[in-house]
Amino acid sequence: MLPEKIRKGEPGRWLIALALAIPTLIAIFAENKLFVLVLVFLVGAFAWWEYSANLLGRNRTGLFLISLLGWAAVSVGTTFAGPEGQAAGLVFALVLGGFYLMWILNGEDKIALNLIARYGFGHLYLSFFLSFALLIKTFDRGANFLFFVILATSLADTGAIYAGSRLKGPKLCPKISPNKTISGLLGGCALAAITGALSKYYLPDEFSMGELTLVGLG
Numbered sequence: 568m569l570p571e572k573i574r575k576g577e578p579g580r581w582l583i584a585l586a587l588a589i590p591t592l593i594a595i596f597a598e599n600k601l602f603v604l605v606l607v608f609l610v611g612a613f614a615w616w617e618y619s620a621n622l623l624g625r626n627r628t629g630l631f632l633i634s635l636l637g638w639a640a641v642s643v644g645t646t647f648a649g650p651e652g653q654a655a656g657l658v659f660a661l662v663l664g665g666f667y668l669m670w671i672l673n674g675e676d677k678i679a680l681n682l683i684a685r686y687g688f689g690h691l692y693l694s695f696f697l698s699f700a701l702l703i704k705t706f707d708r709g710a711n712f713l714f715f716v717i718l719a720t721s722l723a724d725t726g727a728i729y730a731g732s733r734l735k736g737p738k739l740c741p742k743i744s745p746n747k748t749i750s751g752l753l754g755g756c757a758l759a760a761i762t763g764a765l766s767k768y769y770l771p772d773e774f775s776m777g778e779l780t781l782v783g784l785g
């Protein structure tokens with residue numbers, strides 16, 4: 568039997584984090600380009616699955632598959648052709664989705680425009696930004712900096728969750744995200760800034776402590 572707290576779900580975040588930590592570290596420091604591409608693609612595919620279920624509609628399987636095809640174009644283009652491939656993949660993804668929606672929703676202009684906007688935002692927010700992980704990996708000591716970015720982001724999220732759940736207080740923006748609090752925002756920012764400052768000892772030559780603190784906050 569699992570301990571009561573784990574069964575209730577809160578420490579489940581730690582179990583999930585530990586389960587994902589090993590493949591994440593392998594992807595960050597692996598030298599095999601194809602292996603890194605596959606792992607990053609799977610992360611993006613999971614993000615697209617969640618995004619699609621919440622914003623595109625759970626019954627729109629075809630659009631979800633088109634989204635994955637677009638994400639594949641962006642990630643593969645970035646891996647093998649750099650920024651030019653990233654841009655070409657993104658254009659392909661946007662055009663493909665736009666044509667698909669106009670074809671499948673012929674005569675339903677308002678619905679088509681709404682979904683095109685959501686689909687396009689998804690590729691900018693998910694595919695485009697996530698593909699920068701593949702670009703950073705190619706830089707000199709890029710794996711070290713990528714590790715720092717992921718660590719700062721993870722700890723910021725952890726700080727926000729625990730500060731918000733324990734300190735509570737006023738809501739940040741209840742209409743958009745009813746569970747987010749100002750205390751959670753401040754807790755996440757504080758832990759991210761501390762992580763950035765301490766990373767000066769991990770990345771001593773690339774940036775100053777002030778710069779790393781700002782990157783952590785970003």
